[in-house]
Amino acid sequence: MNTRPQIPQIEREEDVLLLEEEAELRNLVVYNDEVNTFDHVIKTLIDVCGHQPEQAEQCTLLIHYKGKCAVKIGSYEELEPLCTAIHDRGISAEVI
Secondary structure (H helix, E strand, O other): OOOOOOOOOOOOHHHHHHHHHHOOOEEEEEEOOOOOOHHHHHHHHHHHHOOOHHHHHHHHHHHHHHOEEEEEEEOHHHHHHHHHHHHHOOOOEEEO
16 A cells, blocks of 8 residues: 655745735836837837837837837836836836
């Protein structure tokens, strides 16, 4: 007879709640303006957000025609430095 020992099931509600808070995803939204060129916004999305050229171009078109676009999803801690880098290039953005 082959019996394996029972592994106790431990539930830690505190740990689960902490993980849920850490995993809260936000959007990095870039807004349209009348100042920046398509090329500048595309280059910024490639350099700052790691977009492929096609993805950056599509986001830039959405920004232009819809007024804004969520260009990246992640935690606040991940997105805030990217938002600052986008601001440093003269482009309006926020983490929401």
